[in-house]
Amino acid sequence: MARPMKRRERTLTDVLVVGATSAIGSEVARSFARSGARLFLVARNAERLAAVSEDLRVLGAGRVETAVLDVTHMDRHAAVLQSAIEALGDLDVALVAHGVLPDQSRCEASVEETLRALEVNCTSTVALLTLLANYFEQRRGGCIAVITSVAGDRGRRSNYVYGTAKAALNTFLEGLRARLQPAGVSVLTVKPGFVDTPMTAGLPRNPFYADPRRVGEDIYRAMLAGRDVVYVPWFWRPIMAAVRAIPVRIFKRISP
Amino acid sequence: MAGCRTANTDGYRSWGRYPPAAHRAVIQVRWRSEPPDLARLEGTVLPFGCGRSYGDCCLNDGGTLLDASHLRHFIAFDEERGLLRCEAGVTLADILDLMVPRGWFPSVLPGTRWVTVGGAIANDIHGKNHHGAGTFGRYVSCFELLRSSGERLVCSPERNAELFRATIGGLGLTGLILWADVQLRRVSSSAIALERVRFGSLHEFFALSSEDQDYEYTAAWIDCTASRGRLGRGLYLRGDHASPEAAGDGAARPDGGLGGLLRVPFDAPGALLNPLTVSVFNALYYRSQISPRVRKVVPGEAFFFPLDSVRGWNRLYGRHGFLQYQCVVPDGEGGAAVRGILERVGRHRQASFLAVIKRFGDLPSPGMLSFPRPGVTLALDFPYRGARTLEMLEELDELVVGAGGKVYPAKDARMSADTFRSYFPLWRQFAKHVDPKFSSSFWRRVSGA
Numbered sequence: 001m002a003r004p005m006k007r008r009e010r011t012l013t014d015v016l017v018v019g020a021t022s023a024i025g026s027e028v029a030r031s032f033a034r035s036g037a038r039l040f041l042v043a044r045n046a047e048r049l050a051a052v053s054e055d056l057r058v059l060g061a062g063r064v065e066t067a068v069l070d071v072t073h074m075d076r077h078a079a080v081l082q083s084a085i086e087a088l089g090d091l092d093v094a095l096v097a098h099g100v101l102p103d104q105s106r107c108e109a110s111v112e113e114t115l116r117a118l119e120v121n122c123t124s125t126v127a128l129l130t131l132l133a134n135y136f137e138q139r140r141g142g143c144i145a146v147i148t149s150v151a152g153d154r155g156r157r158s159n160y161v162y163g164t165a166k167a168a169l170n171t172f173l174e175g176l177r178a179r180l181q182p183a184g185v186s187v188l189t190v191k192p193g194f195v196d197t198p199m200t201a202g203l204p205r206n207p208f209y210a211d212p213r214r215v216g217e218d219i220y221r222a223m224l225a226g227r228d229v230v231y232v233p234w235f236w237r238p239i240m241a242a243v244r245a246i247p248v249r250i251f252k253r254i255s256p
Numbered sequence: 257m258a259g260c261r262t263a264n265t266d267g268y269r270s271w272g273r274y275p276p277a278a279h280r281a282v283i284q285v286r287w288r289s290e291p292p293d294l295a296r297l298e299g300t301v302l303p304f305g306c307g308r309s310y311g312d313c314c315l316n317d318g319g320t321l322l323d324a325s326h327l328r329h330f331i332a333f334d335e336e337r338g339l340l341r342c343e344a345g346v347t348l349a350d351i352l353d354l355m356v357p358r359g360w361f362p363s364v365l366p367g368t369r370w371v372t373v374g375g376a377i378a379n380d381i382h383g384k385n386h387h388g389a390g391t392f393g394r395y396v397s398c399f400e401l402l403r404s405s406g407e408r409l410v411c412s413p414e415r416n417a418e419l420f421r422a423t424i425g426g427l428g429l430t431g432l433i434l435w436a437d438v439q440l441r442r443v444s445s446s447a448i449a450l451e452r453v454r455f456g457s458l459h460e461f462f463a464l465s466s467e468d469q470d471y472e473y474t475a476a477w478i479d480c481t482a483s484r485g486r487l488g489r490g491l492y493l494r495g496d497h498a499s500p501e502a503a504g505d506g507a508a509r510p511d512g513g514l515g516g517l518l519r520v521p522f523d524a525p526g527a528l529l530n531p532l533t534v535s536v537f538n539a540l541y542y543r544s545q546i547s548p549r550v551r552k553v554v555p556g557e558a559f560f561f562p563l564d565s566v567r568g569w570n571r572l573y574g575r576h577g578f579l580q581y582q583c584v585v586p587d588g589e590g591g592a593a594v595r596g597i598l599e600r601v602g603r604h605r606q607a608s609f610l611a612v613i614k615r616f617g618d619l620p621s622p623g624m625l626s627f628p629r630p631g632v633t634l635a636l637d638f639p640y641r642g643a644r645t646l647e648m649l650e651e652l653d654e655l656v657v658g659a660g661g662k663v664y665p666a667k668d669a670r671m672s673a674d675t676f677r678s679y680f681p682l683w684r685q686f687a688k689h690v691d692p693k694f695s696s697s698f699w700r701r702v703s704g705a
Contacts, residue, residue, distance in 0.1 A: 047289035051329050058330035059354065201261035201284055 012143060012224060013062070014088040015039045016081075018071065018128060019098025021048040023197035024147055026055075027216020028095055028223075033061035040084040040091075041066045043098075063088070071098055071124035072116075081131055091139075093223060094132050096125055096146045101199045107161040114161055121165035126172055133176055136185045143223050144180070145188040146173055150231065152191070153240045157255040177228060186226040190219050193236040260285055260292045268321055271308050271570050273577030274640045274669055277315035277697055284323045288343055288434045292322060294404040300695035301404075303428040305372030306347065309379065310580040311669030312697035313427045319695060322432055324374055330354070331435060338440040339397070344374030344433040351438075352446070356556070361443040361497075363395040365560050367612075374433040379666040380425035380623040382616070384473035384493075384560070390619030391628055393424035399436035404693030408434070413622065422689035425623030427665060429690045429699055446556035447503035448473065450495030454548045458488030458591055458598075465492075465615040465632075472496045473559070475614045479542050480636060481535035483602050487595065489542060490613070498553045520566060526574030529639055534609050563610075572609075573639050579669050581649055582635035584616060584628060585661035593659035594632055597652055601636060604648045608636040624682040627664040635667070646670055665698060676702035 015032045019025040020041035029039055033056040041056075041064065043049050049066040056064050065087040069080050085091055102117035125146060136142050151159050152166030170189055177187035194200060194209045215232045222230045231237040246254075263282040270277075280299055283292050294301060302316035304323050327345035334340075338360050340351065348362055349369040355361065366381045375381075380393040398412035401423060409431075411420035423430045451471075455461050461476060468474045471494040478490035563569050570578070585593035594613070601608060611634070618630040638645050653675050656663060662679035663671055677683055687703065 048287055051287060051289065051331075054331050055329035058333050198261045198284070198286060201263040204264050205266050 011035075012092040013037045014090045014092045016042070016084045016088075016091050016094040018042045018069075018094070018096045019147075020066075021045060021052055022097050022099070023199075023212040024192065024195060024215055024219070025095065025097030026052050027212045028097065028219045029056055029216075030059055031217055031220035032093075033057075033059040033064075036060050036062050038063040038088050039065070040087050042069050042080060042084075044068065044070050071128065072119050074124065074127045077128055077131055081128075081135070085135070091135065091142065093143045093145070094136070095219075095223070096128055096144075098124075099147065099149075099199070101159075102161055104159050104161055117161050118165050121162060122168045125169055129172065129176060133180060137180055137183045139183075139185075141184045143186045143188060143226065144176070145190060145219065145223050147190045147192065147219075148173070150191050150193050150236050150240050154243055154251070155255075186223075186228070188219075188223055188227055189229045190222070191229065191231045191236065191240075193231070193233065193239075195232075260290065263323060265321075268304060268315075268323070269307060270311055270314050270669075272310040272579055272640075272669060273570065273573075273575070274579055275312050275315070275317075275697065277312065277317040279316060279321050280318060281320045282323050283320060284326050285345075285432070286326045288327060288329075288400075291402050291408070291432070291434065293406070294402070294432075294693050295406065297693075301432075301693055302696045303344075303374060303378070303432045305345065305375035305378075306370045308368055308371050308375065310578075310667040311665075312701070313379075313665050313668065313699075314375075315697045316695060317697045324432060325372060327374075327434065338442065339437055340440055341435060341437050342373060343435045344377075344399075345372050347372050348376065351440075352556075355440060356443075356446045359442055359444075360440040361446065363439060363441050364389055364392040367561065368564050369557075369561050370564065373436050373438060374428075377424055377433060377436060378426060378428045380621055380626045381666070382628050384475045384614065386619075386628055387468045387474065387615055387617035388472060388619075390617065391425075391621040391623070391626060393621045393623045393626065394619065395439040396424065397437045397439060399423070400434045401431040402434055403431045404691050419689055421622050421624050422686050423623075424621065425625040425627065426686065426689070427625070427696060427698065429694050429696065431691050431694065443497045445498055445500050445503035447498040447553050448495040448556060448559040449498040449502055449553050450493060450551070450559060452545060452550045453492040453494075454490075454542070454545055455492055456486065456489045458595055461488055461490065461492065461613065462591055464494075468494070468615055468617075475612055477541075478598075478611045478613045478634075479538040480598050480601050480608045480611045481531065481538050482542075487598055487602070490611075491542065491545060493559075495559060502553050504553070520568040520571040522571065523575040524572045526576055526639065529573055529609050531605050537609070573637075576640045578637055578639045579645060579649065580635060580637050580667040581652060582627075582633060582664040582667045583652070583656045583661050584631050584633040584664075585656060585659040586629070586631040591632065593655065593661065594634060596655050596659075597634060600651055600655065601648070604644070604651075606638050606641070606645060606648055608638055610637045611635065624686040625665065625680050627662060627666070629662065631661065633664075635664075665702075668698065671702060673702050673704045 015037050017025050017029050021043040046068050053064040067080050067083050100120050107114040148166040148169045151163040152170045155163050173189045195215050196209050210233050218232045261284045263284045265279045265282050300319040301322050304321040324345045327343040329343045331341040365383045376392045380391045382391045401409045409416050474494040476490050476492040482489050613634050616628045657678050
């Protein structure tokens with residue numbers, strides 16, 4: 001899978017990954033590990049973190065440290081970020097990759113369920129980004145990357161609660177990108193389509209499903225290249241452009 | 257069950273896509289710290305890796321599959337001894353990608369890199385170096401097995417030794433392998449300095465195979481559509497790891513390069529591979545090598561995994577699928593058994609597109625149901641054409657039983673219970689270790705269960 005690095009790609013060696021045990025998050029971490037990076041991994045489950053850490057060490061990571069965190073416990077964010085900075089000495093990169101696909105019909109029946117889905121998928125990320133933005137701004141360099149989704153490009157009948165969270169993040173990141181541009185910090189919005197992960201395991205397959213390994217590698221390259229918004233795989237960009245172009249009066253009738 | 261996802265049951269088939277199977281459920285196992293609670297599942301279960309077994313030993317019609325292909329973490333690597341500990345879903349491709357740049361190589365490689373470590377153990381796979389190295393099971397020093405009781409048993413030649421021997425070649429029936437220790441070997445490069453020799457008859461094949469001990473890797477492609485005087489003509493492939501100087505820069509990279517370009521994106525028409533097209537292809541392929549002997553250095557992927565570069569090549573057989581028949585027959589009587597099989601295949605006029613022949617060595621495997629034994633192995637592919645394909649294979653079984661040989665379960669889709677028992681005399685000892693919750697379409701057929 002390796003291909004020669006482009007000249008403008010930089011080296012990023014001190015990496016924070018939130019949601020490090022997620023399928024996509026762990027694949028991006030693997031790409032970093034292969035290049036010898038040092039990583040700080042954050043997730044909810046200590047044993048899963050241990051399995052991912054061992055794997056990254058065998059792959060070639062210079063160092064791997066971990067912290068257990070449920071991202072909805074916002075009062076702990078600052079302390080965990082501080083541990084990451086202390087463990088690695090510095091942060092070049094922060095990747096935020098956690099998320100849960102909520103059951104849309106349960107959300108429709110329950111305010112609590114909906115708010116919880118928004119908290120996990122949106123508010124917790126916004127809270128993290130508030131702290132990370134300040135750190136990277138004063139550091140004057142580096143990369144913040146967040147996994148959103150093609151679901152955020154348009155509100156669809158079947159998943160608009162999830163779509164809302166991702167759409168909110170897209171806008172937040174757009175603003176953040178402009179704010180951090182003068183400080184030389186790149187802000188990457190990653191929009192995956194269907195990816196073969198535990199999140200989608202129960203859904204029927206279609207030809208658009210992507211392998212998380214390939215998705216992880218694409219995200220890694222986009223981070224090194226300092227890109228702004230990437231669709232993974234690439235073909236989702238034209239697809240979503242077409243979907244966004246559908247007029248509302250038609251979309252409301254056909255929305256899947 | 258934490259850590260395990262119920263997945264959609266579409267798309268879990270064997271490589272030959274025959275026989276069909278409908279699974280009740282598929283449980284994806286992702287974390288060895290969160291194994292599935294097998295006792296709570298209804299019906300029987302069977303581990304599933306990459307699905308490269310040809311027939312039905314990786315299928316559990318009406319039952320549940322434990323998709324362990326996501327149990328894919330490396331655990332540790334001892335650089336001094338070359339001992340790799342990894343989860344059972346790690347593939348040989350993953351190991352090659354990681355280890356070739358570090359100068360390490362799997363001790364045994366089959367014809368495709370897309371097999372999991374669990375699958376390699378469960379089928380006790382062999383490769384082109386069997387005559388000198390034996391099977392994969394010889395290089396597994398221990399593994400952890402999850403049983404339906406919830407017990408997690410570490411098995412090795414010293415610990416749970418009987419279960420260790422039953423699980424190697426045990427087709428996933430003794431439990432779910434969670435991780436294993438695999439012994440790698442040092443190589444100077446992954447490139448192979450090969451020699452390819454054209455031979456005109458079975459007699460010439462046997463003469464060439466008597467020189468096998470001079471080469472680490474050997475195998476031959478044989479044209480089984482050739483008849484009479486040309487029976488058993490083919491191309492003999494033999495080689496060793498190239499020195500780094502001979503390998504040059506390009507050959508050392510593990511990535512095949514071609515891998516993504518060639519793909520069979522849909523099922524070919526069923527009649528594409530028929531006796532006429534296959535015999536024409538075979539005649540051209542046999543003649544494609546103009547000089548009788550060719551020597552060159554090739555990248556490892558081209559030598560070990562020529563078919564991996566055509567993704568989905570199994571679809572060339574059409575939607576009805578195909579069967580592979582791989583047998584081993586003891587030496588003796590100048591290859592009369594092999595000749596008999598090739599003649600019988602020729603008489604049925606059922607084209608075998610891919611026919612591989614190789615001499616096995618005599619290094620024993622720890623596995624009770626291990627397939628290789630000293631002699632000659634022949635692997636033939638046949639498009640599935642209904643009853644006449646199955647009848648022909650029954651006739652081949654009679655020849656193989658008569659010769660005292662056996663047929664490889666990893667490729668089998670139809671051997672009968674009686675035939676299985678003659679092929680594998682240790683089957684009763686093996687059956688004692690089959691976990692009561694584990695079963696497969698293959699096992700139900702051959703154990704009469």
